[in-house]
Amino acid sequence: MSAPAVVPSRARRDTRRRARRVPAFRLVGGTLVVWLLLAVASVAWWPVYRDDGMVVAAVTAVLVGSLxxxxxxxxxxxTAVVAIATIAAFTVTGVPAxxxxxANGVLPTGQGFLDLFSGVALGWKRLVTISLPVGTYEALLVPFFVTLLVATVTSVSVATRASRQELASIPALVLFAAGxxxxxxxxxxxxxxxxxxTGIALVWALTVRHARRAVAVAETIGARVTVTRSVVRPALVGTGTIVAAAVVATGLGLVAPPTTARTVARTDVVKPFDPRDYVSPLSGFRAYEESTEADTTQLRVTGLPENGFVRIATLDTYDxxxxRVGGTDGASASGTFERVPTSVDVRGVSGTTVHVGVTVDGYSGVWLPTVGDLERVEFAGAAGERERSAFFYNASTRTGAVVGGVQDGTRYDLTAVVPDQPTEEQLATARPGTATVPAARNVPDAVRDTVESTTTDAQSDGAKLVAVVQALQRNGYVSHGVGDDRVSRSGHGADRIQELLTSPLMLGDQEQYAVAAALMSESIGFPTRVVLGFAAGGDSGSTPSSSGAAGTTTFRGSDVTARIEVDTAQWGWVTLNPNPTVREIPKEQEQTPQPVTRPETVVPPPPVDQQDQDQQTPPQSDRNTPDQPPLWLQILLAALPWVLGTLAFIALVLLPFGVIVLLKRIRRRRRRRAATARGRIVGAWDEYRDALLDRGHDVRAESTRREVASSAPGDGGTGLAALADRAVFGPSEADDRTADRMWEATDTAIGDLRDGxxxxxRIRTAVSTRSLRSPAPGAAVARVGGALRRRVGAGQRRRGAGGDYDVRRPDERHGGPDEDRGNL
Known part of the structure; x- marks a missing residue:
């Protein structure tokens, strides 16, 4: 048998170069389809930014990544060179985009580089802890830019270089999921x-598959195939089916949308500002009424509407x-504060837009005074940038906070919407809304008794609400327990509210009346919360505390007040003022004392001395506050999610390669443990042949073992081919010792292939899939074996190197097993 012709190395290189040349229609077509997929996937990011800067970043990432x-x-x-080029492109274009x-025009700056690379790692956390939309605030565009850039490079590379172009849709799906x-x-x-x-990805996959099949058919038959019949017509049929299914799926999603809120990263992320870490601001109410604070200026506000109310904080959890704010476990809507990058979405609020300027002059605390439903805030002054980055806002309770606290001299401008309020007659027809607030706990019995006694004539829930508010305004007297006021205990615990509602003379201030009204409103069925803030005159019915220049309202400590908000089905959250007007308190002897039948321990005696503001922390305010772990543990816990995420990402990337190596291990194990010695020898040869394939050698499926060995590097392949042919076609059956020798020789030959x-x-060889995708090598062997067996059946003789021999096996010649097996 003549040896096969050896192709010269230069001709072989030319052939490979022509085979590697990518057709122009594949470059253009694949790139355009990828652009369409990425454009659709990028729309999922629009609610995050809602800014033209996102469009600029998207166009830059797609064009640079495609190039x-x-x-x-x-x-x-x-691949390594493409990865380095991608990083270089990201560095050059990342800051301007x-x-x-x-950026200094189109040129990056040092601070820009710092923000760019830190944004790759930290931008994701910042993005899910800030209210939307974020625009181009700080470096929050970096996560979108880097994700789109990597997706573009990966998709276009797969679409133009990989054997399965349809896999290029996966990065676009990942980009959509991230958005x-x-x-x-x-x-x-x-x-x-x-x-x-998904529809576009399926249509493209269907079209590419039919085109690949048409090319394979054309190469097999050696003639061209009709594109319309082989590609266009099947693709159109499949496209019609996909479009019909998409219409049905979209219709079902619109007709029967999910009933529960979608869980995304920002709903489960650790809160950057937890209001439970701070003492309830309502606990310090009496401190504003102290003689040293009552006349002290707290805020100066310009542009405030008539009878305007400045909110400090909204509290919805009573224990x-x-x-307090935030619920018992921090899971309520009031417990989630987010940074506000540009503005808050107030499109659903009906009311009057106001522009208010606030100057802090005496007030201090973590809670930022605001007005109405905040839309935009702009800090001024030397500390404006720091306060801007430390500002957090809760849109559901309209409460703002500045981490580190607000100090004297803080100036900021607010753009807000003051919601329209119903009249008292309209409120009598109100129905409870559907807002969710934590249920009040340890509510005193006097709340239920007071509601029952004051709403006997009311028929609707709204009428009952109006009745309890009017009862507090009518029967209550205001006393802060300071100066010449009648003794009135501070605090708003259950025992204090019980005392307020059962004493012969209802005596308290806005702290107690607001809490009592909130508990009674909630018992009627209205979701309720308490609002602490400043009002001109402090809800006392008096004239404003002070007025400065035209349009400027000055709030003093005596202007502090507390109100309630109830959620209604018709108007949403409605603010109510349950506080009595300031009037003369009757003398004690004028009151008819009522016997008290409850135990004396229910109402403890009033304290001798008034507590300072810092001493008014509720007894259980730190009950749920865990001890701070050591610094090293805090650092470890902070870094652990990033380490685990990085390891998970690396594992996900390496998973396909691990599967390939595992499949090859299983294949080798199965071959080496074949049931017969002959099967083990054939498996050893197949292992050597697959090793050649994985190392890039051109091994044709129809080549015989000798042909494969002649083109393989080294001399080990020739001996393996002869050994395998003799075991398969030889006159005697192979034994286990021969099979072991075959595997030892195979391992040696494969080891020789690794040399140099x-x-x-070596890594590329280990993860190569050529041997897994190649057709079974037994086809040519089966043809040769079949021809020999036909000749054996006809009783023919064949001349070998040592003369004539009978090609039938010994057991076929002698009717039994051969006992004179030769050693290989």
């Missing part, structure tokens, strides 16, 4: 986008000791 990927495809650059505020995860909790257009994106190769080449 890098196309250059890599045309010049067949290695993703951090435009730190949904960091996006808002409401559904928005995610459902329709998901259907459209029988104190009204770099570590990178």
């Amino acid at each position: 890098v990927a196309l250059l890599g495809a045309v010049f067949r650059l290695p 993703a951090v435009p505020g730190e 949904v995860v960091v996006g808002p909790s409401r559904l928005d257009t995610s459902l329709a986008l998901a259907v459209v994106l 029988g000791v104190v009204y 190769r770099t570590r990178r080449e």
